[in-house]
Amino acid sequence: MTATVVVDFLNSTGFAMMSFGSIIMIIISLVLLYLAIAKGFEPLLLIPIAFGMLLANLPGADMMKEPVVEIIRDPNTGELVSHTKEYGGLLYYLYQGVKLGIYPPLIFLGIGAMTDFGPLIANPKSILLGAAAQFGIFATFIGAVLMGFPGAEAASIAIIGGADGPTALYLTSKLAPQLLGPIAVAAYSYMALVPIIQPPIMKALTTKEERSVVMEQLRPVSKKEKIIFPIMVTLVVSLLLPSAATLVGMLMLGNLFRESGMTDRLSKTAQNEMINIVTILLGTTVGATASAENFWNLKTLGILALGLVAFSIGTASGVIFGKIMYKVSGGKVNPLIGSAGVSAVPMAARVSQKVGQEENPRNFLLMHAMGPNVAGVIGSAIAAGMLLMFFS
Incomplete structure (x- = not known):
């Protein structure tokens, strides 16, 4: 017995x-x-x-x-x-915030409250670097279609190239919810591994001379400009592309909390308690989708591979456009800031700073890289809105 x-x-x-x-x-x-x-x-x-x-x-x-x-x-x-x-497991119920598209906009609200758009306003040309880095999304979309993925699934896979986890989750929850697990793992894993993935690409595409360029200090940006910016971006983007209004609107609302000077409590809550809580819930449930039975199949491994390709192309296209700006400006633009055009904010900007200082200790690229970095956040949300409009 x-x-x-x-x-x-x-x-x-x-x-x-x-x-x-x-x-x-x-x-x-x-x-x-x-x-x-x-x-x-x-x-x-x-x-x-x-x-x-x-x-x-x-x-x-x-x-x-x-x-x-x-x-x-x-x-x-x-x-x-x-x-x-x-009843289901604890993480199943917490995961509904991902599945229903609730967590991603809340993350965008927190990011907006944490982000200073001053570098982008001071140097509007950095929008071009943010736009160039989105090339990885559309290049990978074509590749996914050629591999046999339906349009909606190909769009969801391609958005990984923007290196924006919340955007990838939001778009996938609308277009291809059956792929939420592998796409969530791919998007957030590559975001977290930006310090490993990006530097080899950046160094391979630039010369020591280009990486050593010291950029001029950005002009001061007035409070009025910082208040008008989120309102105007919300109006223009949402009227041109209504499907992008959810992500862009929440991003800009968070930024308006920050810049208005009248909502300190809301701004601090959005950029601290709220985003921390949502990050715990989102990160844990995203990781929980990577069970052995979901992970070890050809389709999932194909998505992970395409996601890495998308992210690498996005980084490379940003750096290549940075080299073009380096030539056009007569050597005044450091091409490394182009890699920050992917919207992993502020991780990608910190990587640009780190690689630049390795070549030249006098190089302080962080604020210059934040311009294309926040432009990349807006750009990936717009790209997601376009894909949502075409395939929903």
Whole structure:
């Protein structure tokens, strides 16, 4: 009897239910946790994603288990009603904020409150660098279509090239919700790994002389300009492309909280408590979609590969356009700031600063890179709006 109890207990443990795929995914999650904690690779993003991945691959924990619903006939009215027979896992319910497109706009609200658009206003030409970096989206869209993906799925995969996780999630929830898991993992993983992925591309496409260019200080931007900017961008973009209004509108509302000078409490809440809470929920549930059964198939691996291609093309196209501006300006523009045209804000701008200072310690590119970086945020939201308009 005692032996039977022991055997039954051992068979009920996660160790007995462990599959080879689960072991691999747990190892991957531990590697990501190491990169976040020991190497400091975007820990605020990578730790919840990696730990969510770990939780989702613990056999028997059922953190992402869907509820079991049965349809029964009401004995009093005779009508068919739904009845929850078994509730789902915790992360399943938290994941609904991703699935319903709630978390991404809230993240944009927080980003807007945290972001200074002054560098973009002071140097409007940096909009071109932000636009150039979106080339990765459209190039990958064509590649995904040629690989046989339907238009809506190809659009959702291509948006990974913008290196904007919230935008990728928002667009995918509208066009291809069945791909939310792999696209979420790809988009946020590549965002978190910007310090690893971008520098080799930047160095391969530029010369030491170009990377050493010291740019002139930006002009001061008035408070009036900073207040008018989010209002005008919201009006112009939303009227031209209504499908982009949700993301752009929330981004600019957060920025108006910041710049108006009248809503300090709202601004501080948006850029601290609110975005921190949403980041925890979004990051953990995004990681939880990377279960072994969802991850190890050709379609998912193809999406991950296309996402990396999209992000790499976006980085490269931004740097190449930066080289064009370097030539046109007579050597006054450092091409490295073009890599910040992808909308991983402010990570991509910090990478431009780091690579520039490695070549020239007098190089302070951060504020110059923030111009194309915030332009990239707006650009990826506009690109998502265009794809949503065409394929919804």
